[in-house]
Amino acid sequence: GAGVSQSPSNKVTEKGKDVELRCDPISGHTALYWYRQSLGQGLEFLIYFQGNSAPDKSGLPSDRFSAERTGGSVSTLTIQRTQQEDSAVYLCASSPDLVMGQPQHFGDGTRLSIL
Amino acid sequence: GDSVTQMEGPVTLSEEAFLTINCTYTATGYPSLFWYVQYPGEGLQLLLKATKADDKGSNKGFEATYRKETTSFHLEKGSVQVSDSAVYFCALSGSASKIIFGSGTRLSIRP
Numbered sequence: 001g002a003g004v005s006q007s008p009s010n011k012v013t014e015k016g017k018d019v020e021l022r023c024d025p026i027s028g029h030t031a032l033y034w035y036r037q038s039l040g041q042g043l044e045f046l047i048y049f050q051g052n053s054a055p056d057k058s059g060l061p062s063d064r065f066s067a068e069r070t071g072g073s074v075s076t077l078t079i080q081r082t083q084q085e086d087s088a089v090y091l092c093a094s095s096p097d098l099v100m101g102q103p104q105h106f107g108d109g110t111r112l113s114i115l
Numbered sequence: 116g117d118s119v120t121q122m123e124g125p126v127t128l129s130e131e132a133f134l135t136i137n138c139t140y141t142a143t144g145y146p147s148l149f150w151y152v153q154y155p156g157e158g159l160q161l162l163l164k165a166t167k168a169d170d171k172g173s174n175k176g177f178e179a180t181y182r183k184e185t186t187s188f189h190l191e192k193g194s195v196q197v198s199d200s201a202v203y204f205c206a207l208s209g210s211a212s213k214i215i216f217g218s219g220t221r222l223s224i225r226p
Contacts, residue, residue: 033213041218041219042216043159045215048213102208103164104161107158
């Protein structure tokens with residue numbers, strides 16, 4: 001009965017470096033979401049995947065951000081040439097399917113700090 | 116597009132006070148509505164939900180009623196405790212399927 005698992009839990013890196021954040025959703029959940037939560041702010045939608053459909057990338061803030069989901073399960077969010085404003089908690093969530101009314105299950109997040 | 120507006124925080128109350136956190140939404144059709152809670156140092160978790168008009172979601176003494184006529188889903192609790200201190204997010208799931216979150220309301224309860 002594992003929940004959504006994210007790694008690493010904390011990441012500190014220098015400005016300009018690339019980072020990869022990983023999300024392992026709940027087994028059987030077909031929908032997977034990435035959000036960003038900056039200090040004291042709400043949740044900013046980044047991207048979501050549903051089964052084999054093309055992902056909704058409408059929330060990605062720049063072309064330095066990309067995400068993929070391999071085999072319909074694990075997802076990786078990649079940030080290239082990191083900037084200080086990328087510092088935030090990156091949250092992943094999954095839900096069973098696209099049926100309306102299904103709540104999302106969240107991971108504990110990855111706290112990213114750009115020096 | 117779909118959106119959620121919730122009252123700005125922080126909200127500070129004394130223990131056993133009555134709590135209301137306002138939430139209104141804009142959406143086409145009939146969205147599902149949620150309240151999520153984020154306790155200090157923890158991840159987001161679902162608090163309660165309602166999927167159709169006049170439904171009342173409830174959990175841990177919290178309640179919210181889906182009011183289509185006022186497009187609202189206000190969160191209420193009759194007597195708050197220190198352990199309720201957290202950030203509360205109102206959210207909806209509408210025609211676009213992805214869940215849209217409000218900006219969050221930080222609640223602090225004084226002993």
